[in-house]
Amino acid sequence: MSDMNTAMIEKYRNSFLSEVEANVEEGEWVKMCMQCGVCAGSCPLGNAWEHTPQKIFMMIRAGKRDEVLTSDSMWMCTSCYNCIVRCPRELPITHIMHGLAHYAKRLGIAPKEQPTAKFAQLFWDNLMKKGRVNELKLGVDLYFKVGEGMKTAMKNKDIGLAMWKAKRLNPMEFFGGHSIKDVSGLHKIIAKAQELEEARIAKHGG
Amino acid sequence: MTEVVATNETILVVGGGISGMTAALEAAETGKKVVLVEKLPYLGGRVSQLYKYFPKLCHPTCGLEINQRRAKMNPNLTILTMAEVTNIEGEAGAYTATVKLSPRHVNDNCTACGECAKVVETEFDDEYNYGMSKRKGAYLPHVMAHPMQYVIDPRIVGTDEGQKAKDACKYNAVDLDMQETEIKFPAGAVIWATGWQPYDAAKIQPYGYDRYDNVITNVEFERMADPKGPTGGKIVRPSDGKEAKNVAFIQCAGSRDRNHLYHCSRICCMASLKQTHYVVDAYEDAKVTIYYIDIRAIDRFEDFYATVQAMDNVTFTKSKVANIKADKDGNPVCYGVDTEGYHRYENAHDLVVLATGMEPSVAKGDFPVDIVINREGFIEADAANGGVFAAGSASDALDVNRAVQHATGAALKAIQVVNRVAGAEA
Ligand SMILES: Cc1cc2nc3c(=O)[nH]c(=O)nc-3n(C[C@H](O)[C@H](O)[C@H](O)COP(=O)(O)OP(=O)(O)OC[C@H]3O[C@@H](n4cnc5c(N)ncnc54)[C@H](O)[C@@H]3O)c2cc1C
Ligand code: SF4
Numbered sequence A: 001m002s003d004m005n006t007a008m009i010e011k012y013r014n015s016f017l018s019e020v021e022a023n024v025e026e027g028e029w030v031k032m033c034m035q036c037g038v039c040a041g042s043c044p045l046g047n048a049w050e051h052t053p054q055k056i057f058m059m060i061r062a063g064k065r066d067e068v069l070t071s072d073s074m075w076m077c078t079s080c081y082n083c084i085v086r087c088p089r090e091l092p093i094t095h096i097m098h099g100l101a102h103y104a105k106r107l108g109i110a111p112k113e114q115p116t117a118k119f120a121q122l123f124w125d126n127l128m129k130k131g132r133v134n135e136l137k138l139g140v141d142l143y144f145k146v147g148e149g150m151k152t153a154m155k156n157k158d159i160g161l162a163m164w165k166a167k168r169l170n171p172m173e174f175f176g177g178h179s180i181k182d183v184s185g186l187h188k189i190i191a192k193a194q195e196l197e198e199a200r201i202a203k204h205g206g
Numbered sequence B: 001m002t003e004v005v006a007t008n009e010t011i012l013v014v015g016g017g018i019s020g021m022t023a024a025l026e027a028a029e030t031g032k033k034v035v036l037v038e039k040l041p042y043l044g045g046r047v048s049q050l051y052k053y054f055p056k057l058c059h060p061t062c063g064l065e066i067n068q069r070r071a072k073m074n075p076n077l078t079i080l081t082m083a084e085v086t087n088i089e090g091e092a093g094a095y096t097a098t099v100k101l102s103p104r105h106v107n108d109n110c111t112a113c114g115e116c117a118k119v120v121e122t123e124f125d126d127e128y129n130y131g132m133s134k135r136k137g138a139y140l141p142h143v144m145a146h147p148m149q150y151v152i153d154p155r156i157v158g159t160d161e162g163q164k165a166k167d168a169c170k171y172n173a174v175d176l177d178m179q180e181t182e183i184k185f186p187a188g189a190v191i192w193a194t195g196w197q198p199y200d201a202a203k204i205q206p207y208g209y210d211r212y213d214n215v216i217t218n219v220e221f222e223r224m225a226d227p228k229g230p231t232g233g234k235i236v237r238p239s240d241g242k243e244a245k246n247v248a249f250i251q252c253a254g255s256r257d258r259n260h261l262y263h264c265s266r267i268c269c270m271a272s273l274k275q276t277h278y279v280v281d282a283y284e285d286a287k288v289t290i291y292y293i294d295i296r297a298i299d300r301f302e303d304f305y306a307t308v309q310a311m312d313n314v315t316f317t318k319s320k321v322a323n324i325k326a327d328k329d330g331n332p333v334c335y336g337v338d339t340e341g342y343h344r345y346e347n348a349h350d351l352v353v354l355a356t357g358m359e360p361s362v363a364k365g366d367f368p369v370d371i372v373i374n375r376e377g378f379i380e381a382d383a384a385n386g387g388v389f390a391a392g393s394a395s396d397a398l399d400v401n402r403a404v405q406h407a408t409g410a411a412l413k414a415i416q417v418v419n420r421v422a423g424a425e426a
């Protein structure tokens, strides 16, 4: 993966914007940003993150490649879509944020200890096993593997109990858990998607 | 019954704002017969609702007065008020227009003595002041109205109030039996000058125009600053009538926004700079904040911008406000992030003025004639329009200067069409 990082740096030496346009989902929209600040002011995360979408888009244009790709800002996005519905230029901001996070991960330079990134990986691994999310296992993994530990787990036990009562959380799921009808079919679909993606990367990065 | 004498050499002008008046007068003064059709009971359009004009900060009444005098003196010009064109058929050189005339319930005998308004008690929202004040059911739309005639609101016709107005009139000018009528007449060319309307600010949900009294629009602010307006020229908070000294302007409210109007409305930067003068002139300890994306002081108005920029009590904040909430004292608080440094702000003001944009006053599907309309809803100059020519802000968001230039051009094009007709008939 870090080979790919080097290749990309070489290829887009002068323009991080072109790199984003070619490799990041919806990246071609970044140049449309007019820096009005509506997304930054509308994002519920407020001061909780380092760079707002508005700032990230400016940093991309200013060629601040490392600062952007290693930042944890885009991993903070909660997909609330507040920014998208208000952006006067209709930039698909949420998708760009996720696209940037995804690209950074592909390059192997995403922040290592970022909880959202860890959760995303757990979610994916969990989903791939049976073709559906096993909420019980995901919850357990989340609290123990991400390092939140017993304390958080206890804090949330009432939610777990309520989910169990509402038949949303079945303790029996811990032993194997049920799957979708055709797990291998799903795996084939994913494999194909991955193949297409590799081809796209090879085209741009090669 | 209104009679209109017209031929295929007549020019029909739709809309009696500054653009329509200019086009009509320019054509009539060259000797052409012109019929000017205006929807409201008076001429002048939106300009008559402005307190002062940029760039000179003079009063629009003076320009209007000159035009009104020209109109009164010209025998070639027929003016129909409270009239709307409902259909136009035919082709360049041979159109037939259908016009609906709404009853004024006051005839030409009216001397504007005002007796009828004294006796009538029923009140309605005053459209001229954008509903910020009330007017009587018998009224003069505004002090400079042309024609200088009162109007009886149809809502009091058939009531005791209507009868009271009639009884009070010594000149036999009140006619409660007037009916809506429809007339048809020929015209060789048409000038379309129906102008603009303010974008509906309530649609910009995060700014809470419909929720907070102290968030108003720039057109309302023009009325507020006018000594003849609803507050007698006092700049105050609608919620409690207290002096509004800390005033914020939010630029591009609805313009340059794909959720609202695609276009830059072009005049609202200048309008806010002008309105900053109103605030600063009114209070020595005024404090003005202008939130903007970029200031577009169109061409030679850069000086005007520089003057306002140099004022000590005016702050320019490069940021489009994200949202407004009212605090417990009713102060509108602007929230956002400043683009010059990405600082988060939370600023309370006495009053927020939304610099709302201009949209075409006639909706895309409502034109009674087949012409080319662009994505923004303005009329395109296109050969397919035949003998129909746009004038002024029906063609784009324009200031008065440009609107008037454009209208003069439209008059010339219309004259060429009717000259061709005259040539063919001779
Ligand atoms: C807040 C604000 C402040 C401004 N201040 C300035 C300034 O200081 N200086 C400046 O140069 N410009 C200013 N402008 C711009 C100015 O208002 C316009 O340039 C001007 O009004 C254009 O005139 P018009 O005749 O084209 O349109 P309008 O003034 O809109 O006139 C159109 C006329 O057509 C009539 N009409 C509409 N539909 C129909 C219909 N279907 N049938 C018949 N009649 C119809 C209307 O009743 C109206 O009388 C300002 C604009 C705003 C929003
Ligand atoms: S709201 Fe849209 S145009 Fe404005 S700063 Fe954000 S991305 Fe750019």
Ligand code: SF4
Pocket: A042, A043, A044, A045, A053, A076, A077, A078, A079, A080, A081, A082, A083, A084, A093, A094, A097
């Ligand atoms: S979608 Fe993401 S970036 Fe956009 S406002 Fe919500 S949290 Fe912020």
Ligand code: SF4
Pocket: B106, B109, B110, B111, B112, B113, B114, B115, B116, B117, B150, B168, B169, B170, B171, B172, B173, B174
């Ligand atoms: S309608 Fe009669 S009473 Fe009313 S202003 Fe005109 S002349 Fe006077």
Ligand code: SF4
Pocket: B251, B252, B253, B255, B256, B263, B264, B265, B266, B267, B268, B269, B270, B294, B295, B296, B355, B357
């Ligand atoms: S003139 Fe100024 S406020 Fe109006 S739309 Fe254009 S940039 Fe925005």
